[in-house]
Amino acid sequence: EAGVVQSPRYKIIEKKQPVAFWCNPISGxxxxxxxxxxxxxxxxxxxxxxxxxxxxxxxxxxDRFSAERLKGVDSTLKIQPAELGDSAVYLCASxxxxxxxxxxxxxxxxxxTVV
Amino acid sequence: AQSVAQPEDQVNxxxxxxxxxKCTYSVSGNPYLFWYVQYPNRGLQFLLKYITGDNLVKGSYxxxxxxxxxxxxxxxxxxxxxxxxxxxxxxxxxxxxxxGQNFVFGxxxxxxxxx
Numbered sequence: 001e002a003g004v005v006q007s008p009r010y011k012i013i014e015k016k017q018p019v020a021f022w023c024n025p026i027s028g029x030x031x032x033x034x035x036x037x038x039x040x041x042x043x044x045x046x047x048x049x050x051x052x053x054x055x056x057x058x059x060x061x062x063d064r065f066s067a068e069r070l071k072g073v074d075s076t077l078k079i080q081p082a083e084l085g086d087s088a089v090y091l092c093a094s095x096x097x098x099x100x101x102x103x104x105x106x107x108x109x110x111x112x113t114v115v
Numbered sequence: 116a117q118s119v120a121q122p123e124d125q126v127n128x129x130x131x132x133x134x135x136x137k138c139t140y141s142v143s144g145n146p147y148l149f150w151y152v153q154y155p156n157r158g159l160q161f162l163l164k165y166i167t168g169d170n171l172v173k174g175s176y177x178x179x180x181x182x183x184x185x186x187x188x189x190x191x192x193x194x195x196x197x198x199x200x201x202x203x204x205x206x207x208x209x210x211x212x213x214x215g216q217n218f219v220f221g222x223x224x225x226x227x228x229x230x
Contacts, residue, residue: 042221042222042223048217105161106159107158
């Protein structure tokens, strides 16, 4: 079974430029998460989707961040414009409601460097 | 509110010795508890979880963890450490009775196994 797939793995951009990250969750998983991880720290939730609906986006900086999950499968996270402080790892994860305590499975992450 | 503490930023252990990585949690109800491991430049990888039942949970790569409700702890253990176990370890908790709440991750503990 394929895991959570993210792209790109690495991205270097200049500040004020836009960037987008793509995520394909584990097949059949209805819940999709985007997490932010700063170096050496734990993941922090940005947004959680149940199918197509964003059920928790309280920690998403909406002035520059946006996300969508069309058709309840793939998702895209966008930053526009990027700031130096956005340099971090953006982790996508998925889970299946009601299964195994809703264990979250992570992708390999998209590593963003803003210069 | 949910919270997770990992009181040690760093744990050093000699190869072949037993290892323990500590985790304490706080939830209003009963917890789902998880351990994840993160190797350099990789995403978080699921190790094991406590949902219900036996307090001693066995997971991947010879790791186990013991749920202690009275001490609100879920320490990760391994009888004999390997150099390849060196990584960043994260504990996470979710309130079992409240699906609407998100997972909360601890700040991480860096395990170094010395040859």
